[in-house]
Amino acid sequence: MGMGKDIFEITVNGLKLVVIFLMMVQAVPILVWLERRGSAFIQNRLGPNRVGPLGLMQLLADAVKFLTKENFVPDTAKPLLYYAAPVFALIPGAVAFSAIPMSTPIHIDAFEMFGSSWGPYTFLVQGYDIGVGIVFILGVSSLAAYTLLMAGWGSGNKYSLMGALRASAQTISYELALGLSIVGVIMLYGTFNLMDMTMAQQGPLHFAFMGHTVTANWLPNWGIFYQPLAAILFFTTTFAESNRLPFDLAEGESELVAGFHTEYGGFKFNMFFIGEYGHMMIASGLMALFFFGGFGIPYVSVAQVQEWAASATSTATGASALVALVHFLSFFIKFAFFLWVFIWVRWTLPRFRYDQLMDFGWKTLLPWALANTILTAFVIYIASL
Amino acid sequence: MTADAFLFWFLAIVTLVSGLSVILLANPIYSALCLAMTMVGVSALFVTLNAYFIAGVQLIVYAGAVMVLFVMVIMLFDLKKDLQAFTRGILSGALKIASVGLLAGLVVGAIAISTGLLAEKTTDNPVTMGTGMESTKALGNILFSKYIFGFEALGVLLLVIAVGAVALARSKGGTHEQ
Numbered sequence: 334m335g336m337g338k339d340i341f342e343i344t345v346n347g348l349k350l351v352v353i354f355l356m357m358v359q360a361v362p363i364l365v366w367l368e369r370r371g372s373a374f375i376q377n378r379l380g381p382n383r384v385g386p387l388g389l390m391q392l393l394a395d396a397v398k399f400l401t402k403e404n405f406v407p408d409t410a411k412p413l414l415y416y417a418a419p420v421f422a423l424i425p426g427a428v429a430f431s432a433i434p435m436s437t438p439i440h441i442d443a444f445e446m447f448g449s450s451w452g453p454y455t456f457l458v459q460g461y462d463i464g465v466g467i468v469f470i471l472g473v474s475s476l477a478a479y480t481l482l483m484a485g486w487g488s489g490n491k492y493s494l495m496g497a498l499r500a501s502a503q504t505i506s507y508e509l510a511l512g513l514s515i516v517g518v519i520m521l522y523g524t525f526n527l528m529d530m531t532m533a534q535q536g537p538l539h540f541a542f543m544g545h546t547v548t549a550n551w552l553p554n555w556g557i558f559y560q561p562l563a564a565i566l567f568f569t570t571t572f573a574e575s576n577r578l579p580f581d582l583a584e585g586e587s588e589l590v591a592g593f594h595t596e597y598g599g600f601k602f603n604m605f606f607i608g609e610y611g612h613m614m615i616a617s618g619l620m621a622l623f624f625f626g627g628f629g630i631p632y633v634s635v636a637q638v639q640e641w642a643a644s645a646t647s648t649a650t651g652a653s654a655l656v657a658l659v660h661f662l663s664f665f666i667k668f669a670f671f672l673w674v675f676i677w678v679r680w681t682l683p684r685f686r687y688d689q690l691m692d693f694g695w696k697t698l699l700p701w702a703l704a705n706t707i708l709t710a711f712v713i714y715i716a717s718l
Numbered sequence: 719m720t721a722d723a724f725l726f727w728f729l730a731i732v733t734l735v736s737g738l739s740v741i742l743l744a745n746p747i748y749s750a751l752c753l754a755m756t757m758v759g760v761s762a763l764f765v766t767l768n769a770y771f772i773a774g775v776q777l778i779v780y781a782g783a784v785m786v787l788f789v790m791v792i793m794l795f796d797l798k799k800d801l802q803a804f805t806r807g808i809l810s811g812a813l814k815i816a817s818v819g820l821l822a823g824l825v826v827g828a829i830a831i832s833t834g835l836l837a838e839k840t841t842d843n844p845v846t847m848g849t850g851m852e853s854t855k856a857l858g859n860i861l862f863s864k865y866i867f868g869f870e871a872l873g874v875l876l877l878v879i880a881v882g883a884v885a886l887a888r889s890k891g892g893t894h895e896q
Contacts, residue, residue, distance in 0.1 A: 414747075465854070468774030472761070475782025479754060486747060508782065525771075525854065 341451050346461075353431050353460050361610045362392035368676045375680040402599030407489055410596065414487025418480055419597065419604035425477040426611025429470045431460025433618040434528045436628050436661035437635060440653040457528075458657055466527035467519065467619075471512055474574070474615060478504045480608065481593050488596035496592025499582050499687065506694040507573035507580075513702035514566035517709035518623050521559050530556075531627030535634055542716045553631035557624040562705045564624040566698055568671075571616035573694065575609055577675060579682040582690060617671035621664060628664035635660070725766055733759030757781035771854040 366381070366389060373380025381388035406412055436458035443453045463469045478501045485497020522530045538552040540559075557564050573580040584592030594605045621627060630638065635656070642655040685693065736755035743749045757780040764773035861869055 463770065465770040465774050468771060468778070472774040472777030472782065475778050476754075476758070478782070479751070483751070505782075508778075512778065 339451070341446075342454055342456075345454075345456060349456070350431060350460050354427050357427060357430050357611055357614060358607055360614065361607050362396065364610055364613075364672060364676075365395075365606075366392055367673070368679070371673070371676045372680045375677070396603075399600045399603045405598055407596050409489030411487045411489065414483045415489075415596075416601075418484035418487055419601040419608075421483060422477075422480040422605050422608030423611070425474050425480075426608050426615060429473045429615050430611060430618065432463055432466055432470055432527065433615070433622060434459040434462070434531060434627065435618075435664050436657040437653075439650075439657045441650050442648070444650075458661060459527075462526075462528060465525040467515060467525050467530075470615065470619070471508075471515070474612065475504075475508055477574075477608070477612065480605075484597070484605070485593040488593070490596050492590045492595045493593050496584060496589045496595070499589075500576055500593055503573055503576075503580060503582065503690060503694070506691060507570045507698070510566060510694060510698035510702045511570040511574060513699065513706055514563045514570065515623070516702075516706045517560050517563045518556060518567075520706075520709050520713055521556065527622055527627075531622060531629060534626040535629050537632075540716070543718050553626055553629070555624060555626045555631075560624065560705070560709070562701065563709075564620070566702050566705065567623065568616070568620055568674075570694075570698060571612075571620070572675070572678065573690075575612035575616060575675075577609070577613065578679040579685050580690060581684060582687055613672060613675050614668075617668050617675065618664075620671045621667035625667050628660040630660065630663045722766065726763075729759055729762050729766065733763065754781055769853070771857060 369391075370380040370388065381391040384390040384394050406415055434457065439456045439458065441454045441456065444451055481497045481500040481504070485493045485495075485500075488494075518530075519525060522533045524530060524533075534554050534556060536554050538549040538554050538558060540547055552558060572578075576584070582592075584594070589595070594602055597605060629635070638656050638659055639652065642652040642659070643649075646652045646655055733756055736752045736759060739752040740749045740756065743752065757776065761773045761776040761781065764770075764776055
């Protein structure tokens with residue numbers, strides 16, 4: 334821990350946090366565009382296509398509209414909670430997203446600047462590296478439920494309160510299955526650290542079973558091949574955690590107008606939206622990291638990429654940056670794919686009924702997650718004999 | 719003042735102020751939100767003590783789940799009557815004095831027991847093992863060997879509470895139609 338040993342390192346680490354936060358926020362308009370065009374494609378219509386090429390400028394028009402809306406507080410609202418809720422909606426997403434490693438570390442050799450020598454430095458391509466990475470992410474994102482309750486109660490509206498109660502009950506219920514589905518993964522890699530988990534998934538599929546080493550060269554060493562059930566459970570529960578269809582009962586339009594954000598307009602509504610997309614991004618990032626090798630490239634090892642980068646560039650710093658860029662692209666492709674699945678599912682599956690939702694969470698996902706945990710423990714014990 | 723000392727004082731003040739707000743604020747919703755804030759503050763204090771795993775668990779279990787239930791219960795029930803019943807009368811006055819006495823006793827007892835604890839327990843203190851998996855492993859080891867009785871007893875207690883809650887809910891009609 335710590336921000337760095339001199340002013341340059343501290344500045345870069347500080348800037349990194351800002352850049353990651355802006356990356357998250359700036360990805361939202363693109364995702365909204367993708368969601369609207371994607372839903373139109375799935376439903377056999379055109380979607381926004383009038384403003385700018387492919388309707389891309391629609392986002393800018395939306396942003397201007399959001400910013401110029403009248404600032405409005407309902408009479409029965411509690412202003413403090415009403416204003417605090419959208420701000421708090423951004424925090425868990427942004428804090429948790431910064432802990433996800435997106436590429437290999439960048440090494441910078443010693444260099445001269447402003448008449449003094451600096452470095453060498455190593456910068457991680459993530460906001461901060463926390464030893465208990467996954468526990469931290471789960472802990473921080475569990476705070477998201479407060480946002481819903483603050484918004485629902487603070488709005489002074491019955492629909493909002495109903496939506497908030499539904500949403501928080503759902504978040505708590507599915508958090509259990511979410512946490513338990515990851516336990517198998519943690520046991521498999523034997524670490525909480527997200528970087529170590531990524532490094533454990535490099536190379537071809539290989540594992541030790543009762544003294545024998547089993548290798549399959551035609552498959553990458555990804556978590557999905559060890560924990561397929563955990564992957565399904567994890568991905569399902571993250572849909573509920575981010576309040577997306579088929580689990581978006583919190584804002585069931587036909588019953589609750591818009592749920593907890595009924596009374597919010599303009600940019601305050603937009604902040605809730607960013608929060609929801611932030612949860613989607615964390616889920617996609619973790620999905621890629623736990624089950625699909627993180628930033629690793631299948632069939633190509635980090636060492637091979639380093640060799641290629643060293644031959645393509647002249648300096649060690651440049652080579653290290655190139656390696657990081659290549660791995661970031663690999664991570665980004667996986668990340669973008671899962672974000673697309675989120676959008677895809679939203680426009681494919683209908684909404685659950687509320688009692689079905691609770692039954693599914695408590696009576697289906699939770700027992701299966703428990704069974705997966707116990708089975709994994711047994712298999713790991715037998716394999717180590 | 720070093721950065722560590724500053725962090726400690728900042729977190730201590732935040733935790734104590736939000737802890738006091740829990741009992742001093744009149745609106746139960748704000749009290750509950752302040753209790754959540756207290757939990758987050760305690761979790762951050764665990765981080766400054768290098769107990770990262772405990773800090774994460776504190777966030778997940780207390781701040782994340784239990785507190786949300788608290789807030790929901792407060793929202794669903796009308797507490798005005800109970801509030802009035804509790805702010806007047808001899809019985810509630812006696813209860814208040816009794817709880818103050820209990821709290822004072824707990825604080826004094828905790829201070830009396832914990833003096834010399836830091837020097838004594840350094841051999842199997844998980845925090846000294848490292849920041850990541852090592853300390854969690856050490857924690858698991860002592861939890862399932864040295865403190866197994868307390869751990870299992872707490873598990874049974876939680877099971878009893880869960881069964882009791884389900885039984886109570888069912889006796890009042892339950893959540894599902896039969």
